[in-house]
Amino acid sequence: xxxxxxxxxxxxxxxxxxxxxxxxxxxxxxxxxxxxxxxxxxxxxxxxxxxxxxxxxxxxxxxxxxxxxxxxxxxxxxxxxxxxxxxxxxxxxxxxxxxxxxxxxxxxxxxxxxxxxxxxxxxxxxxxxxxxxxxxxxxxxxxxxxxxxxxxxxxxxxxxxxxxxxxxxxxxxxxxxxxxxxxxxxxxxxxxxxxxxxxxxxxxxxxxxxxxxxxxxxxxxxxxxxx
Amino acid sequence: xxxxxxxxxxxxxxxxxxxxxxxxxxxxxxxxxxxxxxxxxxxxxxxxxxxxxxxxxxxxxxxxxxxxxxxxxxxxxxxxxxxxxxxxxxxxxxxxxxxxxxxxxxxxxxxxxxxxxxxxxxxxxxxxxxxxxxxxxxxxxxx
Numbered sequence: 001x002x003x004x005x006x007x008x009x010x011x012x013x014x015x016x017x018x019x020x021x022x023x024x025x026x027x028x029x030x031x032x033x034x035x036x037x038x039x040x041x042x043x044x045x046x047x048x049x050x051x052x053x054x055x056x057x058x059x060x061x062x063x064x065x066x067x068x069x070x071x072x073x074x075x076x077x078x079x080x081x082x083x084x085x086x087x088x089x090x091x092x093x094x095x096x097x098x099x100x101x102x103x104x105x106x107x108x109x110x111x112x113x114x115x116x117x118x119x120x121x122x123x124x125x126x127x128x129x130x131x132x133x134x135x136x137x138x139x140x141x142x143x144x145x146x147x148x149x150x151x152x153x154x155x156x157x158x159x160x161x162x163x164x165x166x167x168x169x170x171x172x173x174x175x176x177x178x179x180x181x182x183x184x185x186x187x188x189x190x191x192x193x194x195x196x197x198x199x200x201x202x203x204x205x206x207x208x209x210x211x212x213x214x215x216x217x218x219x220x221x222x223x224x225x226x227x
Numbered sequence: 228x229x230x231x232x233x234x235x236x237x238x239x240x241x242x243x244x245x246x247x248x249x250x251x252x253x254x255x256x257x258x259x260x261x262x263x264x265x266x267x268x269x270x271x272x273x274x275x276x277x278x279x280x281x282x283x284x285x286x287x288x289x290x291x292x293x294x295x296x297x298x299x300x301x302x303x304x305x306x307x308x309x310x311x312x313x314x315x316x317x318x319x320x321x322x323x324x325x326x327x328x329x330x331x332x333x334x335x336x337x338x339x340x341x342x343x344x345x346x347x348x349x350x351x352x353x354x355x356x357x358x359x360x361x362x363x364x365x366x367x368x369x370x
Contacts, residue, residue, distance in 0.1 A: 106316035131294070132315065133344040201317025208317075 090158050090216025095147040097140050105132065107207040110216035111151035112161035113177045119148040121173050130175075160218065178203045190225070199226040256325055256332040256367050263363070266356035274357065282365025285358055290349055298349045300362075309369055324369040332363055 090112040102108055111119065123145040127135045136144070149155075153165040167182035174180055187203065195203045206213035212222045260277065267274045287306060289299045303320055304312040309327040312320035322328040332338055346354035354362075 104318075105314040106318050130316075133347050135344065205317050 088158070088160055088219060089212075090161055091151065091156060092215060093147075093151045095144065098144045098147050101136060101140060101144060105134070107205065108214040109177065109206075110214070111148045112153050112156045112158055112216055113164060114148075114152060114174070114180075115154045115165050115168060116149050116152040117173045118175060119145065119152055122175050123148065158216075160216075176204070177206075194225060197226070254333055254335050256363055259332050259335065259338060260360055260363055260367075262335070263356045263360040267360055270356055277357070277360035277364040279361070279365045279368035282361035282363070282368075285361055286365060290351075292349070293351060300345065300349060302349075303345075308366055324366050326369055331366065 090110050093111060098111075099108060114122075122129070123141060126141065127133055153161040156162065164177075164180060164182045167180055167185075168174060177183055183203075190203075194200070200208040206218075209223055209225050210218050211224065212218070264274075264277070267277075286300045286304070286308065289297045292298050301308075303314055304323045308323040311322055314320055321330070323331055325331055342354055342359055346352065346358075
């Protein structure tokens with residue numbers, strides 16, 4: 001249980017992370033793999049002479065305990081970025097408020113796509129957000145800002161996020177991912193008319209071509225340009 | 228050992244129940260109308276009820292925004308609110324008519340948030356309780 005409190009606060013809300021881990025497929029897999037063997041091992045330690053009621057109780061309690069600790073361990077792993085470390089796919093971070101509030105008008109943009117200063121500037125001008133009013137109450141805005149900052153491009157150990165960060169000159173604070181040199185260099189072979197297709201809309205609609213965009217997965221095997 | 232397990236078990240279940248409790252301000256479209264009615268009576272002593280027809284006109288009326296653009300609620304929510312709409316950033320917006328989307332007007336905080344944003348975007352002012360009530364009445368009336 002200690003992990004819950006000592007793991008690094010990459011995600012601004014560990015409760016959310018915990019929830020995320022519960023729903024996460026990876027943690028399910030981990031649970032399926034560990035629970036039966038560990039469980040057997042521990043029940044073996046129980047003295048044979050103890051009555052069945054106690055044994056059943058122990059068994060149930062241990063199963064639950066193992067489930068909880070597996071989930072906790074997985075969240076700690078996720079929080080430390082342990083799963084993808086320096087890899088290409090961005091960390092599977094999530095926050096409930098971010099998911100609800102930043103997905104109404106467009107796809108969810110992964111926090112690892114922009115540096116801290118960009119998110120701060122954006123979150124301080126939500127009433128005039130690309131010509132629209134996206135304002136939030138102070139508490140919600142603060143929670144989302146903290147989440148975005150904690151997982152922003154410069155703070156991630158992820159290779160792609162680091163490259164995005166490095167492609168932006170220090171004296172520039174882009175509000176658009178599509179304006180970064182990283183983005184333009186990766187898409188120099190995609191013509192402007194392709195981005196304007198009805199099925200796509202604009203370059204900002206990453207998910208039209210990158211199926212895993214909302215999870216921060218832009219790997220080449222996942223790219224498909226719609227007609 | 229047993230005591231520890233019990234304690235841990237208790238702790239974990241407390242933790243999970245706290246984590247899984249969700250609080251939303253659940254409501255029905257009718258309950259929302261009641262709230263707007265009370266507000267409308269305060270705003271206007273001669274308030275005489277909501278009208279689906281007026282709501283329909285409000286939904287479709289185009290306004291010239293100070294940026295020069297012609298906008299209405301129908302710009303994003305489409306002239307037939309039983310159909311899916313589209314945001315400016317090309318994301319599908321689920322239908323607004325209750326018949327096509329029973330989720331609509333069931334969360335007071337969400338409804339107020341979007342009225343506040345979209346009225347400012349389209350009308351460059353807040354909507355009155357009368358306008359909000361007419362709008363909901365119209366979306367309920369569609370069959």
